[in-house]
Amino acid sequence: MSRIRQQPEAPTVLRQLAGGERIDLHQHDNHQIVYAGAGVVSITTDRGTWVAPATRAIWVPAGTPHEHRAYGETALHLVGLADNPLGLTTPAVLTVHPLLRELIIAYTDDPADDSAARRRLRAVLLDQLRLSTEQTALRLPAARDGRLAAVCAILAADPADNRPLPALGSAVGASERTLSRLFRSEFAMTFPQWRTQLRLHHAVVLLAEGHPVTAVAHLCGWSTPSAFIDTYKEIFTTTPGRRVR
Structure with missing residues (x-):
């Protein structure tokens, strides 16, 4: 296995990736939502690969070594979370209904914003995330x-x-x-x-x-x-x- 890059805090950010572009093996001390607002993203761990189009997101629990790959021109929205509202301890593909999609996009629009409005946005995002269901059909175990x-x-x-x-x-x-x-x-x-x-x-x-x-x-x-x-x-x-x- 490649050397794991340590990234203590999972970033909250929007990244534009070209088709085929990868983010090398790394892990975070907190949890992360991985969502492709355009294109498709996969994450791979030693347990398998999970893939998600724009109607799905991938949950990556804290401490999970993983790498990303983009398919097609991909708008990659990453949300770092100290909370684990789903209680999941392994990666999972989650449903993303229209409201949750807009919340993720809005929350990653200006990560430096620390306003009360953005904190309220985060609270609603977590509430909506709790309503997501796991989709096993997009998991390929190793x-x-x-x-x-x-x-x-x-x-x-x-x-x-x-x-x-x-x-x-x-x-x-x-x-x-x-x-x-x-x-x-x-x-x-x-x-x-x-x-x-x-x-x-x-x-x-x-x-x-x-x-x-x-x-x-x-x-x-x-x-x-x-x-x-x-x-x-x-x-x-x-x-x-x-x-x-």
Whole structure:
């Protein structure tokens, strides 16, 4: 693992990142909300990767070594918090309803402002954050078992690979039963559930990079664009072609 840069206080700031730009491995002594008002952001830890479009934010608990990556031109809003209103001790993707979105954007507009009005804004932001729900569909856990990691790597390289689990098992020297057990024990999900998460993860990234919906559906393994749109809408409550403003 790369050397971890210590940054005692998580900043509250707006950063403009180019597509593909990274923020190297670091950690904070306090908590952080990571929100892409435009584009898409991911955070990666030794436990996996979480990705969030503009309808989601990522919660990073204090003391978590992590790195960021932007997909597409990204307006990265970072909010440092001493409080932990959600009680979460691991990273999580959270829903961002329209009011919370505007609160995060407003709160990061002028971080140097220490007015009473801004303190009230922060209190409302925390209240609204407590109403957010965790979204597990945008989490890709890191595999510990080598056989499971090999299957994950095959499909990460080509999410459209439609081989069933027995065929993938043959490719990595593991039985279907063993791999099914590993998906449940390490990821707490079935193989089909994990593959859908992987495909959604790739789809969110490709959309941020400007690929058309039809191409994304094909590249990520959906049988038809309408099947992709239905899955996307079920998770994000919006269509993949719609952009949050």
